[in-house]
Amino acid sequence: MKGVLLVNLGSPESPTAKDLKPYLDEFLMDERVIDAPLWLRNIIVRGIILQTRPKKSAEAYAKIWWDEGSPLIIISERFTDKLRKQTDMPVALGMRYGTMSIKKSLQELRDKGVEDVLLVPLYPHYAMSSYETVVVKAMEVQKEFFPQTRLTTLPAFYRNPEYIKVLSKSIADGLKNFDYDHILFSYHGIPERHIRKSDPTSYHCKIDGSCCTINSVAHHSCYRHQVYKTTELVKATLGLKDEQVSLSFQSRLAGDPWLKPYTDYEFERLAKEGVKRLAVITPAFVADCLETLEEIAMEGKDQFIEAGGENYTHIPCLNDSDAWVQVMANWVKDWETTGRLPS
Ligand SMILES: C=CC1=C(C)c2cc3[nH]c(cc4nc(cc5[nH]c(cc1n2)c(C)c5CCC(=O)O)C(CCC(=O)O)=C4C)c(C)c3C=C
Ligand SMILES: [Fe+2]
Numbered sequence: 094m095k096g097v098l099l100v101n102l103g104s105p106e107s108p109t110a111k112d113l114k115p116y117l118d119e120f121l122m123d124e125r126v127i128d129a130p131l132w133l134r135n136i137i138v139r140g141i142i143l144q145t146r147p148k149k150s151a152e153a154y155a156k157i158w159w160d161e162g163s164p165l166i167i168i169s170e171r172f173t174d175k176l177r178k179q180t181d182m183p184v185a186l187g188m189r190y191g192t193m194s195i196k197k198s199l200q201e202l203r204d205k206g207v208e209d210v211l212l213v214p215l216y217p218h219y220a221m222s223s224y225e226t227v228v229v230k231a232m233e234v235q236k237e238f239f240p241q242t243r244l245t246t247l248p249a250f251y252r253n254p255e256y257i258k259v260l261s262k263s264i265a266d267g268l269k270n271f272d273y274d275h276i277l278f279s280y281h282g283i284p285e286r287h288i289r290k291s292d293p294t295s296y297h298c299k300i301d302g303s304c305c306t307i308n309s310v311a312h313h314s315c316y317r318h319q320v321y322k323t324t325e326l327v328k329a330t331l332g333l334k335d336e337q338v339s340l341s342f343q344s345r346l347a348g349d350p351w352l353k354p355y356t357d358y359e360f361e362r363l364a365k366e367g368v369k370r371l372a373v374i375t376p377a378f379v380a381d382c383l384e385t386l387e388e389i390a391m392e393g394k395d396q397f398i399e400a401g402g403e404n405y406t407h408i409p410c411l412n413d414s415d416a417w418v419q420v421m422a423n424w425v426k427d428w429e430t431t432g433r434l435p436s
């Protein structure tokens with residue numbers, strides 16, 4: 094029997110430093126997130142970051158936490174429940190980090206008799222720290238514990254026409270009641286080094302971004318190319334002009350150079366250049382989470398207004414909207430009946 098495994102990032106059990114510590118430990122010790130050798134990762138993560146970050150992160154999570162739990166988890170569960178109503182196949186939800194493990198969710202599918210699984214990383218774009226780590230972990234778990242299960246992976250859907258349509262519609266809906274003069278596409282950042290590491294040709298990707306509009310096999314795994322593409326397609330769908338739109342990267346950790354321009358600097362630049370009414374969208378995430386609800390909707394608003402802006406809105410992610418569930422339902426049903434994957 095066929096079944097579907099949805100996987101997102103995960104969240105701590107509660108917004109407390111006590112629960113943040115093991116969660117961040119698992120997350121940041123992932124060699125695809127902090128890609129240093131183990132001995133150095135130990136020093137960076139356990140010796141430095143985990144000394145202060147759990148408390149700081151817990152305070153941020155506390156600001157966005159819902160009565161039912163973490164927004165990312167609750168939204169992902171609502172999405173999963175709605176998807177279940179659209180298909181006869183068993184659908185499980187797992188998280189890359191934290192207690193809702195990929196192993197548990199594969200077991201859930203196995204207990205229902207599933208031996209053919211469509212793995213759906215809930216990320217529109219390929220990055221080694223998001224999409225790739227989910228696929229690698231699922232394959233490791235499958236090999237060790239579920240050798241009789243077959244895994245097929247849904248490709249990153251950053252340029253898929255149905256995804257672009259539903260994303261554009263959600264942005265258009267979000268803009269209906271907001272008189273904007275600029276739109277910022279803010280994507281989760283990654284260290285520049287990750288762009289080079291993910292380049293299978295090892296010569297195509299250039300740190301200045303000049304490579305990302307030239308056709309190349311490297312774009313199959315180039316996060317920056319993929320976010321440029323999503324932006325270009327949404328712009329075309331909504332008929333936005335170049336001067337109405339900017340693109341930036343958020344959520345960097347101190348230390349390495351990350352993809353630029355940085356979102357917090359863009360808030361300041363745009364306000365200084367006279368933008369008064371700014372709408373921000375966050376298409377690297379399909380579900381609202383700490384990075385959108387706190388960093389963008391709260392902190393970002395303060396930064397923009399402080400720099401001279403007047404009105405600011407964050408347009409929600411696709412979350413569990415019926416239209417987005419329908420797109421996913423079409424993809425999984427197509428795979429079930431024909432074996433085809435969306436492109
Ligand atoms: C080296 C550090 C990090 C990389 C690289 C990174 C890439 C990356 N992350 C997401 C999606 C999410 N990240 C979230 C939280 C988060 N991310 C990092 C660090 C890196 N992410 C940290 C330390 C945290 C935890 C919170 C904090 O302390 O700031 C989340 C939110 C989870 C939630 O519970 O709400 C998401 C989602 C992507 C897509 C990505 C690469 C493209
Ligand atoms: Fe992250």
Ligand SMILES: [Fe+2]
Pocket residue numbers: 297298299302304305306311315317318
């Ligand atoms: Fe590129």
